[in-house]
Amino acid sequence: MRFYVPEWDDAVDAHYDFEHDELSSLNRKERNLDYIWDIFDRETTPIDGVLISREQVEETDRKAERLAEYGVYDDPVLSVPDWLPTISDCGAWGYKSLPFPPYGNKDMLDFYETLEVSVGVTIDHLVLGSGKDKGRLYLDKRAFHEDFKKGDIPDSLSDVVDVMVDEWPEEWPDYVGEYEPSIRTEQTENITNFTASDFHGDIDVVLRRLAEDRRAVYRENDEKFRYELTLHNAEEMYDLYQNGDYPFRLMVAIQGWDPKSYIKAANKVLDLGYDYLGIGGVAGSPIHEVRKIVKGVGKTVKSFERENSTRVDSHVFGFAKTDGFETIGRSGMTSFDSASMLRSAWTGGDNYQLDSEERYDAIRIRYPSNTDSLDEAIEKSLRGREALVALRAYGSEYPLIEAIDKWHQKAEKVLPAAREYLQEHRHDPRYDKSLLREVESAFRNDFEYGRELQASFSDRLRSRIVMLRKDDPEAPIPFEEYEELLRTAERELEAFPRMLTSSNWKKQFLILDVMNPLAEIQTPMHLLSA
Known part of the structure; x- marks a missing residue:
């Protein structure tokens, strides 16, 4: 089972002054940065690969432009060694509050090719549960203003609808127009502001009105929509990939809300022809639920392999629970990714997992806080x-x-x-x-x-x-x-x-x-x- 570490600019000062616990230079531009693969060599690097999300790549224009020019292996800053495989995905957690993923399928394939990664992942949309009676309402953050903020939405509405407020992209991918033509027809610079009257009145009347509003998307069953959109992207992206000449391997990401829905999705994408399957959306789930999902998908994959005399690799995205390592290993998962174990090295205990039953703590010495006298x-x-x-x-x-x-x-x-x-x-x-x-x-x-x-x-x-x-x-x-x-x-x-x-x-x-x-x-x- 291979371990991939997410790339979150987790680099250290190469010439850090450990004697005095101080940076080598107070000027950030003068510091040489070392990533984990710079510190260790091929034999001792404690990771098997790197996960690079588009969300993280595009965090700054400078980083996005640099990686677009050089790729992840030749980039003068990141400089991933060629012996370390890379997976790149769209970063579904980053846009979970949007009604649609902000990327198109062809766009993502081109992105992976530009970055020259080993594996690219299909576009998924995180399946979010909602306990609200009337579904989910998405609102464009740009339409809120000083006189009407999110907190001004009446409780009578937010009590029955899961309200998601985020800044929408300046331009949606073309496919969005197939689902919501209204949000494609307005120029972003002419967005009108929300007013109290947009949200007051009979709940059903308000929701019907917002369903046609250019600044809103309303769905009664958003969970099902996200699930089916993820599968639709998998199908469309597979066709584009097969008709192209891409140098990377394509992994399919599946979503769900329970073991049964994940198993159903796994069967569908395997029938499409995928030989690398990624389980998404389990990062925040309880360990007992993750075990059920991973076991169910694992059995589905093994059954498919036997029936078709083929091999299918599988990956668990954002798997952070060391107590479940044995489960994903026995389920036949090929790989997983997590940054939690690295980050827990400076936030908590029992944070080093070895092959034995031993655990080792990292001792954290805290700096004074900014509020201290x-x-x-x-x-x-x-x-x-x-x-x-x-x-x-x-x-x-x-x-x-x-x-x-x-x-x-x-x-x-x-x-x-x-x-x-x-x-x-x-x-x-x-x-x-x-x-x-x-x-x-x-x-x-x-x-x-x-x-x-x-x-x-x-x-x-x-x-x-x-x-x-x-x-x-x-x-x-x-x-x-x-x-x-x-x-x-x-x-x-x-x-x-x-x-x-x-x-x-x-x-x-x-x-x-x-x-x-x-x-x-x-x-x-x-x-x-x-």
Whole structure:
């Protein structure tokens, strides 16, 4: 079973300063970015492929233009290695609030060919359940305005209709006109605003009126429409693909609302001739439902393979539940994709799945938040810095007490050195810049402890100290303003818990089993968590 990771611009600073937990350059354009395939080699890369959604590609014009020019394998930024297969889809979660997918079938085939991906996926429309009695109503966000917002829609309507508000594309694909001619006939620049009268009155009368409105789409059974549209796209796209000469493999995406509907869809697309099937729409479903769907589709695929003496590959989109790995494996699924396990490495526990039953946690050291006061930010930075020092000492099998002691001695030197540096250099020409980033970059590179100041005492303090850009020698800032900031840091450092001088801590460190060094940081980590 192959694991594909979604491409969400998850790149890291190639030359990150791990000692001080800081970016290599404050200027984003100057950083070299590494993706997961840049960090590992072919034998050790912990993924089997990359999922690239059109929604993500077109997040910015620059990225879309770049990938259109170079493709995913030759792109100077993404630069996926040629030995790593790629799947590209339309990103159905991104347009789930629209009445139609914003892409046409021929358009998507051309998109996949331009990107030079290994596999392209048919256009699906996420089947959304609705508990509302009268179906679903789609409204163009561009028709709302200051005097009439979504919240002004009367409860009498929103209580019985699932209201979906999103910004519609400037131009719909041609096929949309077959279903809703009204929304194709108005120029986008002439969209009229909604008023209260559009939504008030007898519910059935309002809905009939909105069904003909150019700014709205109303469906009583939207679930069925999305299901059938997904299958219609699969059929049309298959014909276009067979009549073309495309270099990629075509996967069909199916949707449904229960195991029975998924099995029915699987039978239909297999009869069309597809040999690669993707199960969509299960990302947010309960694990017991996913198991039923995957088992049902898996049995359908195996039965088709036996009857036709052929092979059919299968994929599960957005499968994020590690508890279900065994199920999708036994069901014969070829591959799945998820970013949840990677993201959980900095948000939660039990986040590394191995072949054995073992689980490993990632320990997250939090930065101060933007809402923290200066003294709170400094305190959290001191705690986080000490925790990182302890973790790195543990990783290198270095005595924790000695490592923390060395860090503390260094931290005590930072503030007096900063005071001396500011007195001597605050009016240097290098700080005569308008951009804070340029001044801060010069400060951290020239001042001996510029990076340690941020690491131990917070980015907030360093940014506040870098008033240098406003410190005009002709009208200097009173040095007392610098002193006040430094004294705040000194007070926090003085009040900071000194584990090394506590006899209780020393005793606890000494009696711990040397063969289990992780135990040494369990209690300190608990107390140091921000």
